[in-house]
Each structure stands twice: as C-alpha cells, then as structure tokens.
Amino acid sequence: MVGMGWFMCMVIVACVISCGEAAPGAKFEELYRSSWAMDHCVNDGEVTKLKLDNSSGAGFESIGKYLFGKVSIQIKLVEGDSAGTVTAFYMSSEGPNHNEFDFEFLGNTTGEPYIVQTNVYVNGVGNREQRLNLWFDPTTEFHTYSILWSRRSVVFMVDETPIRVHKNLEDKGIPFAKDQAMGVYSSIWNADDWATQGGLVKTDWSHAPFIASYKDFKIDACEVPTTTDLSKCNGEDQRFWWDEPTVSELSLHQNHQLIWVRANHMIYDYCFDAVRFPVTPLECQHHRHL
Secondary structure, three states, X not given: OHHXXXXXXXXXXXXXXXXXXXOOOEOHHHHEEEEEOHHHEEEEOOEEEEEEEOOEOEEEEEOOOEEEEEEEEEEEOOOOOOOOEEEEEEEEOOOOOOOEEEEEEEOOOOOOOOEEEEEEEEOOEOOOOEEEEOOOOOOOOOEEEEEEEOOOEEEEEEOOEEEEEEEOOHHHOOOOOOOOOEEEEEXXXXXXXXOOHHHOOOOOHHHOOEEEEEEEEEEEEEXXXXXXXXXXXXXXXXXXXXXXXXXXXXXXXXXXXXXXXHHHHEEEEHHHOOOOOOOOOHHHHHOOOO
16 A cells, blocks of 8 residues: 555656646746846846846847746736836747737736736737736736647636636637747836727936846747647647646636636727627637637
8 A cells, every 4th residue: 555655656756747737937047038128137046137227128038938837937027007018928939920829917007906918829820818907916926927839728817716728629710829830938028008998108317227137938838849830739749738638728727717817807808899890800809718
C-alpha cells in the first residue's frame, strides 16, 4: 500500500508538471527580449517593469514563436490614476492576415475599476471585443493572466478562472486560428483617444511614469523551428497535453466560473451590439460562451 501510494503521488505530480502549473516561472531573458524603447524596459531582480511617460511607451516580445499551448504572466498593473493608458498582453502572428489573441487592460481614474478587454483576430479580422470589470484590484498585487490555445479553442483566464472561450467552429464554416505560429508580446502605451470612457478622460502626465510590473514568466507551448515549418506542432500524429479533452474543454466547475464572470462582471459583448452588427456575427449564433 505504501508503494502504491508513492506511485499515485508521483503520477499526480507528473501530471501537474506536464500541464505547466507546478513548474517555476522562467527568468525574463530566458523567454523574452525588449522589442522597443529599451530604456523603458527595466529588469529589477525577478520583476520586469515597462514604463510609459510623455516621451514613449515600451514593449517586449518572446524570443520564440509557438503553435498551440499555454502562456502565462503575472502582472501588477499601473497604480493610481491610469486613465488613458493601455497595458496589453497578447499573442500574435505576423502579416496583414494575422491571427491574434488580446488582453488589453484599460486604465481609469483613481478609484474606478480597471476594464479588461479581450479580442480575437482570425485572418486579419478582429472586432470581437468583450469587456469586463475585474473582481479585485489588479494594481495592488500580482495576478496571473493566461491564454490557452488548442485545436479546439482559445481560453482566456485570470488567476486560472476562465473569462472567455473562443471555440473552433470550422465545421460551421467559421475560420479558426490554427495555421500561423505566434509570438507572445506585452506593451504599455498612451491611448487616451479611446481607452478611458471612450476618450473623454485624457492621460494626466503629472502622474507619469506609469509602470506595469511583470514576473513569473511561463510558456508551455510547442515552439516552431521557423514560422513556415509547423510540422512539429500540428501533425496528425502529434499529441500534447493541451489536446486532451479534459484540458481543451472546460470542466463543469470552469463552466460555472465562466457563467459567474459573464453574469457579474461583463459590461460589453460584441455579440449583442446591434449598432455595430445589425446582423449577428455568425460565430455568436453558435457559441454558448464566447
């Protein structure tokens, strides 16, 4: 019985590590590099900081490109009056017909909730925005933001709670992002023409610099040797942990979490915007949760 107990323990540990949840995060320089305004990207021990002032924002990008898997970063967003600023964490391919999965954190005046906007681009077409208020203050502590991308779906998560699921509906004639390798990116910039209350509230530069902090960098995904050679990651004989039905489909508990988020924190869903979309987008007619 002792031997069996030890064996089961090892199986559980191996399963957890294979899913990337127990493995420690990498150092910034092991997975990422500054992509612009290098003097505004500062490494401070285990924490990397992006700075926005009236001269520039900043950004970083992954060293590798990936096809399917899970990416996660812990972020502490800009404190205080962050109106007009946008901090983004996203995956994207390149070119005019690119695919992209976005987290965009829209700053606000002090005391007002941060708004999280998610968006999905497929073959260069976006306009699939959803917005929600977070159920915590994202400026006082680090929280984990993740994108899980498989052949079946794209799942956006906050502290492992799913906030959006974009399903593969190719059987309904709807394109899905599956054939372009993506990099992982983050940036901070001034967007006071639209970010806060539709652009009514402008950035107050007296509060600059605006700083977003990052740590615990994780990429558990299939890295491609080149963006044109995807065979390592999308071959029919390839199986990864994110392909397992128990991972690529939400559990009952996760479905309940998603329903709770949508019922209590969602403030905008493009599927119900009849002004922008007089005809309901096709994927909205088939998605149970978007």
